[in-house]
Amino acid sequence: MSYEINDAEFKRFSGLIYDIAGITLTDAKKVLLTGRLSKRLIALGLDNYTQYFKYVTNAANSEELQFMVDLLTTNETYFFRESQHFDFLKQIVPSSVKQGQVFRVWSAASSNGAEAYTISMILADKMGTEGAWEVFGTDISNSVLELARRGHYRMAEADKIPREYLNKYCLKGMGPQEGTFIIDRKLRQHVNFQQMNLNAPAIKVLGEFDVIFLRNVLIYFDIPTKQHVVSNLVPCLKNGGYFIVGHSESLNGITDALTLEKPTVYRRR
Numbered sequence: 001m002s003y004e005i006n007d008a009e010f011k012r013f014s015g016l017i018y019d020i021a022g023i024t025l026t027d028a029k030k031v032l033l034t035g036r037l038s039k040r041l042i043a044l045g046l047d048n049y050t051q052y053f054k055y056v057t058n059a060a061n062s063e064e065l066q067f068m069v070d071l072l073t074t075n076e077t078y079f080f081r082e083s084q085h086f087d088f089l090k091q092i093v094p095s096s097v098k099q100g101q102v103f104r105v106w107s108a109a110s111s112n113g114a115e116a117y118t119i120s121m122i123l124a125d126k127m128g129t130e131g132a133w134e135v136f137g138t139d140i141s142n143s144v145l146e147l148a149r150r151g152h153y154r155m156a157e158a159d160k161i162p163r164e165y166l167n168k169y170c171l172k173g174m175g176p177q178e179g180t181f182i183i184d185r186k187l188r189q190h191v192n193f194q195q196m197n198l199n200a201p202a203i204k205v206l207g208e209f210d211v212i213f214l215r216n217v218l219i220y221f222d223i224p225t226k227q228h229v230v231s232n233l234v235p236c237l238k239n240g241g242y243f244i245v246g247h248s249e250s251l252n253g254i255t256d257a258l259t260l261e262k263p264t265v266y267r268r269r
């Protein structure tokens with residue numbers, strides 16, 4: 001069964017996801033929205049999007065609202081995506097830090113954890129699996145965070161992981177787990193995931209970071225949202241720390257608090 005959405009209904013849903021997550025859905029995204037939400041109408045036995053909007057905005061159904069947010073976010077990611085950023089990370093990670101200090105990196109729109117675990121491979125390689133480092137991954141979507149916490153992926157997703165890292169930091173699934181791999185515990189013990197909406201009025205402070213990755217999420221935001229999200233994150237960056245955005249993204253006109261180090265890499269001074 002397919003459900004049509006009219007213009008007024010689409011406007012209500014796009015307004016809702018904008019208000020919550022800051023995500024802009026243009027009219028061109030109508031098919032994407034109905035493609036992703038129609039299964040919820042079926043599951044809930046609803047006849048149209050007006051009924052679903054009422055349901056999802058009823059305070060008693062906050063779980064459904066989270067479900068909707070999960071469905072309307074685009075979570076594409078992969079290990080070693082935009083690999084120049086990891087080459088850069090390799091250059092700036094120290095081999096050790098002073099006693100009592102910890103080198104901290106935040107994957108601020110982490111999706112299923114591929115970015116956070118890629119970072120962890122670089123840190124483990126430079127600082128050792130027993131080194132003083134940690135990685136935080138946050139995302140607005142609970143479903144991707146569940147995958148991230150498991151750290152268990154299909155073998156096909158390993159194709160960009162350098163063989164040396166695959167051998168050192170990933171375990172091949174056997175028997176019923178054939179065709180999959182899991183990130184080694186030695187790395188997972190340094191990596192934590194938490195749900196966080198970067199568009200919230202103020203975000204929960206997770207301490208200060210040496211590097212923040214905010215990649216391939218600004219593209220979904222309009223300028224005021226980009227400004228708001230970046231202003232939420234900048235106070236969490238150490239002085240001298242690096243802020244990295246996706247290759248098709250830029251902070252030009254978004255913040256004065258960061259200076260361009262090289263394309264897509266900014267620094268707080």
Ligand SMILES: C[S@@+](CC[C@H](N)C(=O)[O-])C[C@H]1O[C@@H](n2cnc3c(N)ncnc32)[C@H](O)[C@@H]1O
Nearest residue numbers: 021073075077109111140141197198215216217
């Ligand atoms: C395309 S993925 C990018 C993943 C990874 N950073 C990368 O570059 O491969 C974008 C992620 O941003 C998340 N996202 C979207 N809006 C968000 C918000 N307001 N707060 C936190 N995460 C958000 C989505 O759930 C999605 O997992």
